[in-house]
Structure formats: C-alpha cells, structure tokens
Amino acid sequence: MSTDEKFEDDLIYAISRTGDAFQAEGTALLSGGLRRGRRRWRRGSAAAVAGGVTALALVATGGVYLAGAGGPRGDGGQPVTVAAADGSGAPASGTGAPDAGAPGTPVQSAAAAPAAAVTGEQMAGLLKALLPPGTVTVAGSRGSAGTGNQPPGAPYASVVFDDGHGQAAIQVGVQRQAPGDASLLDQVKCPDPKFQPAGVVCTSTLLADGSTLMVLQGYEYPDRRVDTKAWSATLAGQDGRLVQVQEWNAAKEKDAPITRPAPPLTPAQLGALVTDKSWDAVVQALPTPKPQSPATGKEYSAEEILAITAGLLPAGLTESETGGQPGYANFVLNDGKGKSMVELNVQDWSRALKEHQQGTAKDGDVVEQVFAKARTLPDGTKVVFEKGADKAAVWTVDSLRPDGMRVVVGAYTAGGPKQPSVRTAPALTEAQLEAIATSPLWVLKK
Amino acid sequence: MGGAGAARDAKDGEFLELVSGRAGHLYRSACLLTSGDTHLAEDLVQETLGRMYVLWRRSAWRSGRSAAIDNPGAYAHTVMVRTFLAQQRRRSSTERPTGDVPEPAGHESDSTLRLTLLDALGRMPARDRAVLVLRYWEDRSVEETAEVMRSSAGAVRTRSSRALARLRTLLGDSLAELAAR
Numbered sequence: 172m173s174t175d176e177k178f179e180d181d182l183i184y185a186i187s188r189t190g191d192a193f194q195a196e197g198t199a200l201l202s203g204g205l206r207r208g209r210r211r212w213r214r215g216s217a218a219a220v221a222g223g224v225t226a227l228a229l230v231a232t233g234g235v236y237l238a239g240a241g242g243p244r245g246d247g248g249q250p251v252t253v254a255a256a257d258g259s260g261a262p263a264s265g266t267g268a269p270d271a272g273a274p275g276t277p278v279q280s281a282a283a284a285p286a287a288a289v290t291g292e293q294m295a296g297l298l299k300a301l302l303p304p305g306t307v308t309v310a311g312s313r314g315s316a317g318t319g320n321q322p323p324g325a326p327y328a329s330v331v332f333d334d335g336h337g338q339a340a341i342q343v344g345v346q347r348q349a350p351g352d353a354s355l356l357d358q359v360k361c362p363d364p365k366f367q368p369a370g371v372v373c374t375s376t377l378l379a380d381g382s383t384l385m386v387l388q389g390y391e392y393p394d395r396r397v398d399t400k401a402w403s404a405t406l407a408g409q410d411g412r413l414v415q416v417q418e419w420n421a422a423k424e425k426d427a428p429i430t431r432p433a434p435p436l437t438p439a440q441l442g443a444l445v446t447d448k449s450w451d452a453v454v455q456a457l458p459t460p461k462p463q464s465p466a467t468g469k470e471y472s473a474e475e476i477l478a479i480t481a482g483l484l485p486a487g488l489t490e491s492e493t494g495g496q497p498g499y500a501n502f503v504l505n506d507g508k509g510k511s512m513v514e515l516n517v518q519d520w521s522r523a524l525k526e527h528q529q530g531t532a533k534d535g536d537v538v539e540q541v542f543a544k545a546r547t548l549p550d551g552t553k554v555v556f557e558k559g560a561d562k563a564a565v566w567t568v569d570s571l572r573p574d575g576m577r578v579v580v581g582a583y584t585a586g587g588p589k590q591p592s593v594r595t596a597p598a599l600t601e602a603q604l605e606a607i608a609t610s611p612l613w614v615l616k617k
Numbered sequence: 618m619g620g621a622g623a624a625r626d627a628k629d630g631e632f633l634e635l636v637s638g639r640a641g642h643l644y645r646s647a648c649l650l651t652s653g654d655t656h657l658a659e660d661l662v663q664e665t666l667g668r669m670y671v672l673w674r675r676s677a678w679r680s681g682r683s684a685a686i687d688n689p690g691a692y693a694h695t696v697m698v699r700t701f702l703a704q705q706r707r708r709s710s711t712e713r714p715t716g717d718v719p720e721p722a723g724h725e726s727d728s729t730l731r732l733t734l735l736d737a738l739g740r741m742p743a744r745d746r747a748v749l750v751l752r753y754w755e756d757r758s759v760e761e762t763a764e765v766m767r768s769s770a771g772a773v774r775t776r777s778s779r780a781l782a783r784l785r786t787l788l789g790d791s792l793a794e795l796a797a798r
Contacts (some may be wrong), residue, residue, distance in 0.1 A: 178781065178785055178792070179753070179781070181796040182749075182753050182781070182784070182792065183753050185730055185734045185792055185796050186649065186734065187754070188727055188730055188731065189730065189731040189734050189735060190645040190646065190648065190649050190754050193645045193655065194641075194646040194733055195640055195645070195657070195659075195662070196642075196798065199652060199659070200643075200662050200663060200666065201633055201636065201637055201640055201666065202638045203659070203665075204636070204640075204662065204664075204665070204666020204667050204669070204670065205633060205670060206663075207664060207667025207670075208632075208666060208668070208669070208670020208674075209629070211668070211670070211671045212670065212671050212674055213668055239734060360629070366630065366631070496629065498674070501708045518674075537672075
C-alpha cells in the first residue's frame with residue numbers, strides 16, 4: 172500500500188469514528204425541520220427566501236410526529252427530548268448566522284421572564300418521584316437553561332424503569348407555548364385513525380381545570396415491523412404547558428428487545444403523571460413564547476376543500492370521517508360496498524409552472540416529473556390518471572390548469588391508505604375523479 | 618370546522634415517517650461538514666428537512682412517495698451539502714466554527730482522534746471539507762460528488778487530491794498514529 176493509500180485508509184477510519192460519535196436529538200431535528208418546511212410552504216416558495224426572524228417559537232410538531240410516526244424517536248436508542256421544541260435553534264452570534272432565512276432563537280416574551288432554571292438532574296428526580304416502586308436508572312436528561320449559546324430548550328428526563336416485570340424506557344418532557352395557541356391544542360387531538368395501524372387506542376379528554384389530556388396507546392413503528400409498544404400521555408394546559416410522558420415495553424425506544432407484554436404504567440397512571448403539580452416549577456422556569464402568526468389564507472383550508480368537494484360528489488354520496496390540513500383534505504365515502512377514502516391536494520403551482528415553462532426550475536422540474544405523460548384538455552389543463560397502491564389500491568387524477576391551479580384527487584379501495592382493501596375499485600370512477608379535479612370551482616387564490 | 622380539525626395533520630405525519638429514519642445520518646454528516654459545530658449542524662439538518670418538506674408537498678403526496686424524490690436519503694444529502702455550501706458563501710471568510718466535540722463513552726484515543734480530525738477539517742475551506750465528507754464519509758463516487766456540488770468530475774478530482782494533501786499537512790503523522798488499531 173502506498174503512503175497515499177494508507178492515508179486515505181486512515182482517513183476513512185478516522186472520519187467514520189468521528190462521524191459516528193455524533194448523536195442526534197432526532198425529535199428536535201425533525202420537528203424543527205417540519206416547522207421550517209411548513210413555513211416555507213406557507214410562503215409559497217420552494218426557493219430560499221431570505222426573511223427576518225418570525226415570531227414563531229416553540230412549536231407544536233411533537234404531537235404531529237407522535238401521531239404520524241408513532242412517537243418521537245431518537246437515534247440509535249439515544250435519549251431524545253420527548254416534547255419537541257426548537258432546542259437546537261439557530262447558532263447564536265458566536266458562530267455567525269448561517270442563513271438569513273433560518274429561524275432564530277425562540278422569541279421570548281419580555282413580560283414573562285422565566286423563573287429559576289430547572290436542571291436535568293431535577294427533571295430526573297421529578298420523574299423518579301412520580302413512578303411506582305421499582306428500580307430506576309437515569310438514561311439522560313436536560314435542564315431548562317439551554318447550554319452554551321443554545322436557547323432554553325425543552326427539559327426532559329429519560330429513565331429505564333423496572334417494576335420487577337421487565338425493564339422499560341420512560342421519558343418525560345415539558346415545554347411551553349403561548350396559552351391557547353392552536354398548535355398547542357393540536358397536540359392533544361387524537362391522530363387521524365384512517366392513518367393509524369390497527370390496535371391504536373386514543374382518548375382526548377377535557378379536564379375540569381380547562382386543560383386537555385390525551386392518552387395514546389400505540390406502537391413505536393407505525394408499520395409494526397417490530398411490535399414495540401409506545402404509550403404516552405400528553406397534557407396541554409391553559410397556561411400553555413405541554414407535558415408529555417412516553418413509555419415502551421423495552422429498555423430503549425428502538426433497537427432493544429421487547430422485555431414485557433406492555434409498558435409498565437397504565438393509561439390512568441400516565442395521566443396522573445402528566446397532570447401532577449410537581450411540573451409547575453418546570454413550566455414556570457420556561458419562557459412563554461408569543462403566539463404563532465396565523466396562516467396567510469392563500470391556501471385552501473381543509474374545510475374549504477371539503478365544502479367544495481361535497482358539492483361535486485355523485486348524487487347519494489356524502490363525506491364522513493373528514494380530516495386534513497391547509498391544502499389537503501380527506502374523507503371517507505361509503506356507497507354500501509365498503510369504505511373508500513378520498514383525499515385531495517389543492518395547491519398553487521403557478522410558480523412551478525412558470526419555472527417549467529422558462530426552464531429555470533432549480534430543485535427539479537416538478538411539473539415535468541408529474542405531468543410529462545399528461546393528456547391536455549381543450550382548455551389547456553393537463554391531466555394524469557394513475558393506479559397505484561399503498562396497502563390499499565388508490566386511483567388518482569392529477570390536474571394542472573394553465574394558471575397553475577393544481578388539484579389531485581385520489582380514492583382508495585379501503586377506509587384508509589394503511590388498511591387492507593375491502594373492495595375491488597374505489598367509490599369514484601376515473602371520470603368522476605377527473606370531474607372533481609378539473610372543476611372550475613377551484614380558483615387560484617391571489 | 619366540518620370536523621377536519623378533529624384529525625391531526627396526517628400528511629405531515631407521513632412526511633416525518635419518511636424522513637425520521639434519516640435524520641440521524643444527516644446530522645452526523647452535518648457535524649462533519651461543520652467540523653464539529655453541533656449547533657450549526659442541527660440548523661443545517663433542520664433547514665434541509667424544511668426544504669425536503671416543500672419538495673415533498675409540491676411534488677406528490679401519495680403514500681409518502683414523491684415523483685421528484687426517488688431516493689430520499691441520497692437526495693436529502695445532496696440538498697444538505699448544497700445548502701451548506703450556499704450558507705458558507707454568505708459567511709464571513711474569517712469565521713471558523715468552534716469545535717463542539719461529543720464525548721461518548723469510548724477510548725480516550727478515539728476522543729483525541731475526533732478532536733484532531735475535526736480541528737483539521739475546520740481549518741479547511743468549506744468546499745474542500747464537502748468533497749472529503751462526500752468521498753470518504755458518504756462513500757460517493759467522483760461523479761456523484763461532482764453532481765452534488767454542481768461541479769465537473771475533473772474539478773472534483775483536483776479538489777479532492779488537493780484537499781487530501783492539505784489535510785495531510787495539517788495532520789502530519791497524527792492520523793496514522795491515532796488510527797493505529
């Protein structure tokens with residue numbers, strides 16, 4: 172081996188050892204990424220848009236994550252923050268602003284200066300004190316103060332608990348949002364059952380003091396490739412607190428064998444844990460973020476999409492089990508031959524279309540990718556029909572009008588994408604899907 | 618409300634499902650790119666995931682598969698490296714990220730090895746670092762590296778060999794000693 176080759180060989184070894192040593196707090200990364208993505212999406216631009224720091228602070232994606240992906244997950248079983256927050260934040264001035272468009276540190280209300288910080292050890296102590304008899308080993312924790320030039324993060328504690336029937340990982344996290352913030356309440360709404368695997372049980376209850384408690388008995392992996400159970404309780408308080416505890420029937424949330432049939436704490440015990448008064452001190456140690464700025468209104472809300480679509484359905488069919496988010500809605504049709512879920516995206520693609528026509532698409536020409544094989548209607552609308560499959564089969568009509576209005580309508584052969592087919596064809600035919608997608612009732616919002 | 622508010626953002630959940638398995642590896646790559654500045658690395662990963670989200674929502678929504686993104690893992694890395702390079706261009710050239718090296722359990726020599734390598738990477742220009750990370754950590758070919766960096770294969774070869782030589786000068790024999798295993 173030449174010395175050059177030897178050096179390259181050593182470098183590969185060294186860079187592997189170095190890279191592998193970094194452990195991510197996966198939940199914070201994902202929630203932060205989702206939050207930035209949503210903001211970019213709302214701005215209606217896929218390109219880097221330089222902008223000031225917006226008044227978005229600790230945000231509400233932990234619950235979405237829990238709903239969609241079965242629970243916050245760490246990386247290689249490392250402890251993670253339970254309640255996701257912008258614990259990472261942007262680098263402070265010491266390292267220079269990396270991107271003018273990146274969000275800054277959480278915006279704190281000057282009027283509500285936080286009380287004394289809570290340490291990671293105190294977080295672990297609080298959790299330990301609320302557990303039933305058993306052995307407890309602390310696996311990780313973080314206090315409220317933030318570290319170095321990091322902004323105050325969401326404090327958490329992670330332990331391995333054994334009540335004599337097998338080790339179980341338990342994590343608790345506390346964060347604080349603006350009181351009454353919609354994103355706070357989002358996190359205590361039960362996830363859409365149409366997208367959940369069988370066996371997930373969820374309750375969301377309004378408590379006497381005005382707070383809302385959600386208890387979710389789900390699985391670590393949404394596809395249940397491993398049957399690790401992930402149970403959680405989440406409390407959204409009127410003071411903006413979000414207290415979440417999660418537990419597994421394994422010593423780590425991932426990559427650890429199942430140690431017991433179910434996690435150790437019952438749903439009632441989980442609920443008692445997050446509603447305990449001992450978290451008050453932690454909540455008071457956290458700054459109160461300002462409320463989020465409302466959406467711009469340029470996108471169709473789920474309600475608008477559902478209302479328009481309702482009028483376009485064939486006679487005798489009505490929407491049930493509705494759901495959605497801005498730009499997207501879904502519902503179930505039942506024509507007596509089994510449930511058929513329908514979902515729609517209503518989007519402004521005028522910019523993508525312009526880039527396509529000018530050949531200036533930077534991040535890939537999505538119009539070309541989606542509509543290369545499209546049929547063109549007399550008015551210039553491009554239409555693509557496709558039969559695909561998730562777990563259930565789905566028929567989809569994708570349409571793009573000359574002004575950039577894009578509407579996609581898909582219909583499944585089951586009541587949800589993750590459910591087994593209950594019928595041979597969806598409740599809507601190709602022609603019916605196309606009629607909905609190309610309806611003139613969809614108007615590009617300016 | 619029409620009941621739509623009764624369900625959480627199912628599609629966002631699908632996106633997270635799609636990327637959740639990749640965040641850890643993205644973060645490790647980001648830490649190398651930033652030569653151990655974990656705060657900047659976290660920011661970089663979040664920015665990358667944010668861009669991925671927009672691409673994903675723009676291009677498709679069916680079952681989390683995107684017409685624009687055949688291989689989300691590789692694509693995310695491409696987006697991240699490009700984001701990193703764009704950010705570095707905007708930064709003052711005199712700034713250098715401060716090392717923030719993790720201290721996981723392990724041999725002391727491992728820790729020294731990491732510190733030494735990160736320090737040396739931190740002394741190199743961003744594009745050199747990106748080439749080394751892509752070639753020796755990501756195990757990408759010269760052609761793939763060129764594609765990611767929007768450069769030519771020839772330019773990547775030249776930069777790669779210069780970066781290696783520079784790294785060798787910075788490290789001396791320390792890498793060989795520390796990597797003796």
